[in-house]
Amino acid sequence: MLRRVVRVAERDVSVRRRNRMLLLGALSAMAFMLPAPSALPQVAQGTEDVSGQQAFNNACRTCHMVKEGDNRLGPNLYKVVGRKAGSLPDYGFSSAMKEAGFVWDEEKLDRFIANPDEVVPGNNMKPYGGLSSSDDRKKIIAFLAQSR
Secondary structure (H helix, E strand, C coil), rough: CCHHHHHHHHHHHHHHHHHHHHHHHHHHHHHHCCHHHCCCCCCCCCCCHHHHHHHHHHCCCCCCCCCCCCCCCCCCCCCCCCCCCCCCCCCCCHHHHHHHCCCCCCHHHHHHHHHHHCCCCCCCCCCCCCCCCCHHHHHHHHHCCCCC
């Protein structure tokens, strides 16, 4: 009786070991079939555009889009460079933004993205307090400037 229990236990251990080896083999085969990152198709725009879009997505896309007419919580930023602040017809800007009296350029956008309240006190960008990374701001501005 004891021998039979030992044989059953040994058989269970060997079955588990065999199943583990099959699983490892299958996972290894799947990993081998995955392409190397360098073999994946590259984005046609180039890495600067992608990093600009990614920086925009991380910092701005919660409220803004770059598609013309696609206003969300914030106004769309299509062709924002060269646009008078607060002038987009289909969006309800704060009175502070409507009365800002300037045209968006790269320098003004950089300052605004860094600290909106410093550039336009009384704006409706709350709870956004600014983006401290000058590198990310430059990427975002370059991305926005492409939509001209």
